[in-house]
Amino acid sequence: MSSPHRFATSRATRPAGFRLPCCSLLLLGATSLASGQALAGGMLAYELGTADVGLASAGYSARAQDASTVFTNPAGMTRLAGNQALLSGQLLWGNTKYSIGSGTSPLLGNDDGGYAIGSGGWFPGGGAFLSYSVSPELKLGFALAGNFGAPLKYDNDWAGRYYIQNTTLLGLSLLPTIAYKVNDRLSLGAGLNAMYGIYQDQVAINNANPAFGDGRLKYEDNSWGWGANLGLMYEIDEGTRVGLTWNSQIDLDFKASPKFSGLSPAVANALNNVGLLNSTLKIGLKVPQQAMASVFTQIDPQWAILGSVGWQEWSKFGRVNIGIEDTRNPVSLTTKIPFKDTWHLAAGAQHRLSEPWLLNFGVAYDSGFQPNGSTVSPLMPLNSAWRFGVGGEQQMSKTAVWGLAAEYIYGGTLKTDLQTTAPVAVGGRGNLIGSYENTGTIVLSVYGNWKF
Numbered sequence: 327m328s329s330p331h332r333f334a335t336s337r338a339t340r341p342a343g344f345r346l347p348c349c350s351l352l353l354l355g356a357t358s359l360a361s362g363q364a365l366a367g368g369m370l371a372y373e374l375g376t377a378d379v380g381l382a383s384a385g386y387s388a389r390a391q392d393a394s395t396v397f398t399n400p401a402g403m404t405r406l407a408g409n410q411a412l413l414s415g416q417l418l419w420g421n422t423k424y425s426i427g428s429g430t431s432p433l434l435g436n437d438d439g440g441y442a443i444g445s446g447g448w449f450p451g452g453g454a455f456l457s458y459s460v461s462p463e464l465k466l467g468f469a470l471a472g473n474f475g476a477p478l479k480y481d482n483d484w485a486g487r488y489y490i491q492n493t494t495l496l497g498l499s500l501l502p503t504i505a506y507k508v509n510d511r512l513s514l515g516a517g518l519n520a521m522y523g524i525y526q527d528q529v530a531i532n533n534a535n536p537a538f539g540d541g542r543l544k545y546e547d548n549s550w551g552w553g554a555n556l557g558l559m560y561e562i563d564e565g566t567r568v569g570l571t572w573n574s575q576i577d578l579d580f581k582a583s584p585k586f587s588g589l590s591p592a593v594a595n596a597l598n599n600v601g602l603l604n605s606t607l608k609i610g611l612k613v614p615q616q617a618m619a620s621v622f623t624q625i626d627p628q629w630a631i632l633g634s635v636g637w638q639e640w641s642k643f644g645r646v647n648i649g650i651e652d653t654r655n656p657v658s659l660t661t662k663i664p665f666k667d668t669w670h671l672a673a674g675a676q677h678r679l680s681e682p683w684l685l686n687f688g689v690a691y692d693s694g695f696q697p698n699g700s701t702v703s704p705l706m707p708l709n710s711a712w713r714f715g716v717g718g719e720q721q722m723s724k725t726a727v728w729g730l731a732a733e734y735i736y737g738g739t740l741k742t743d744l745q746t747t748a749p750v751a752v753g754g755r756g757n758l759i760g761s762y763e764n765t766g767t768i769v770l771s772v773y774g775n776w777k778f
Contacts, residue, residue, distance in 0.1 A: 368640050368668050368695045369495070369706070370616065371473045372713075373733065375414030375452040375771040380717020380731030382688035384674025385632025388569030388620035390559065392727070392775040393455040396467035399569045399620075400503040400515030401557035403457045403465035407777060414773035415452040420444060421766045422707050424742075426485050431749070431756035439484030442707055442762075444477055451769075467503040467517070472496060474521070474613055478705070486704045487530035487540065488755040489649060489744060493705065494526040497578070497613060501555065515557040521613065523549045523578035529649040533590040534753040541589040543659070545607060545648055547582035553613070565624035575642065576613040581606060584648075584659060593653045593753070600656060607659055609646055614639040618670070628678045632688070636670035640695040647705055651746060653753035663703055669693045674715070686717040686731065702740045707762050712736045717771070725777040730770075737765035 372383035376394040389395070390402025393412035420443040426436060441447035453471030460466060474497035482491050503517030525548070531541035553576035561567045583606050586597070597603040618636035625631060646660040674688025694709035696702045702709055717731030740762045748754025 368614070368638050368692070369475055369708075370614070370638060371451075372690075373416060373418070373451060373769050373771070374471050374473060375416035376412065376773050377686055377717060377719060377729055377731060379416065379733045379769055379771040380686035380688070380715045380729075381632060381674040381676075382672055382690040382713040382715035382733060383670070384634055384672040384688035384690065385620050385622045386569075386634045386636075386672070387557065387571040387618050388559065388567050388622040388634075389632060390567070390569070390622075393457045393467075394453070396455045396457055396503050396517075397453065397469040397471055397501060399557040399559060399571050400467060400505050400517045400555060401513040401559040402569065403467050403503070403505040403515060404463065404507040404513040404559070406457050406459070406465070408459050410457045410775060410777050412455045412773060412775040413452075414454075414771060416450065416769055416771035418444070418449050418451060418770075419447050419768045420449070421447065421764065422762055424480075424484070424486070424704070424707075425760050425763055427760035429757055429759035430485055431758075433750040434485040434487075434756045434758070435483065437481050437484040439480035439486065442478055442480055442704075445479070449477060463507040465505040467501075467505070469499070469501040469503070469517075471501075472498045474499075480704075482530070485760075486742075486744075486758045488532050489529065489647060489703075489758060490705050491528045491530055491542075492526075493528070494524060495611075496524045497521045497551075497576075498524075503555070505557075511561045513559045515559075517555040519553040519555050519573065519576060521551045521553065521576050521578070523551055523580070523611070525549070525578070525580045525609070525611075527648045531586070531589060531593065531650055532653050532750065532753050532755065533588075533593055534653060534751065535590050535592070538590040539588065541593060542587045543648065543650075544585045544587075545582060547580040549578045549580050551576040551578040551613065565630075567622050569620045569622075570618070572617045573615060575615040575639070578611045578613065580609045580611070583607070596653060597650075597656055602656055602659055605659070607648075609660070611644050612642045614643060614667075630676040632672075632674045632676070634670065634672040634690075638668045638670070638695075640665040641667050643695075645706070647703065649755065651755060652748040654748065663705070664697055665695045666697045668695045672713070679718075682721045684719050684721075686715070686719070688715045689713065690715075700739065700741050701743050702762075704742055704744075704758065707740055707765065708737055709740060710737070726774065728772070728774045730772055732771070733769040735767040735769065737767075739763050740765055
């Protein structure tokens with residue numbers, strides 16, 4: 327862990343009725359639609375339950391074959407005939423389970439925490455997309471999807487409880503978009519990304535005195551962030567097109583008073599003396615800007631090839647770990663975690679099996695965003711990843727298509743090496759040394775696209 331994150335010492339104030347019913351609905355929507363922490367090179371997932379799952383994101387911003395292009399590249403809407411809508415759903419299972427190493431402080435116990443991501447490893451995802459044709463040249467669109475963050479939950483008494491027990495960081499995006507076909511080859515698109523961010527964190531506090539057991543710190547807040555999505559699509563010839571997209575950074579600024587419970591008198595007094603017990607904690611997170619270039623080319627009536635290259639600016643993310651390093655001498659409630667930018671490469675193909683059936687498959691690689699190789703924080707048990715996708719879709723009628731897709735995301739073995747100077751017996755977090763063996767996520771998706 328590195329230098330302490332700044333905190334404010336005045337209690338947050340909110341107007342009466344701050345938590346509006348609409349916020350509750352957005353929370354429900356984000357929980358159900360968020361693609362989740364799918365062991366990618368960061369916390370932005372490409373998986374939205376669409377055909378891109380079967381392609382492992384190859385051709386992500388150039389495919390433009392259904393209404394999901396509203397999200398992946400708004401300029402692609404100019405290729406869609408009439409009005410179109412797509413609904414998608416997906417179920418993910420993550421094999422992310424901790425193995426305690428011999429260097430872990432014995433007083434932390436031997437509870438491995440269970441499956442870290444989702445509920446028993448399971449979590450849902452999906453999205454909704456609509457493209458409306460004002461004219462052949464002008465299109466309007468709207469998307470509702472969550473591709474940022476994930477729920478993370480360990481057993482309350484696991485060995486790393488003084489670093490994290492559970493946390494939820496989700497972003498639900500509402501995207502009104504517009505596209506215009508400049509000429510027969512060039513189309514431009516733009517969209518507003520209104521992101522509703524949800525942040526919840528819980529960590530155990532080491533009271534040191536066994537008579538009191540563990541205390542607890544909870545932090546919770548919601549925030550809106552705003553960004554822009556820009557897209558360009560250029561058709562080199564009838565069968566080949568290139569897509570370029572840029573998504574701006576989105577700032578999510580959280581501000582709330584941490585809630586403590588179960589503290590021993592000594593720990594409560596130590597926190598109060600340095601102004602932390604009744605403080606207001608400000609946490610600013612930056613959903614990274616990203617850029618992607620993709621290509622789609624139809625080789626012959628049966629085969630098409632697709633590819634993508636992308637970049638995400640995770641070095642400005644600003645994620646922090648909430649907790650207390652040493653309860654005898656508390657100086658901050660947070661420590662900052664460093665990150666680095668990531669790169670994405672993908673290649674895939676489509677094969678027309680018959681008139682109604684299309685087969686998709688692809689492979690992709692994302693570099694890691696945590697800078698110490700395979701060593702990660704238990705707050706984010708993910709880093710670099712390989713994706714392997716396959717899927718198929720059927721043209722049911724002139725106006726309806728449905729499809730299935732599956733993907734395996736392999737994250738390898740990830741290690742933790744967290745060490746503190748204060749022993750557990752006197753109030754420290756303790757040493758947490760171990761690994762997540764052969765991490766991976768299975769993604770199963772189903773979708774339907776309708777023209778009307």
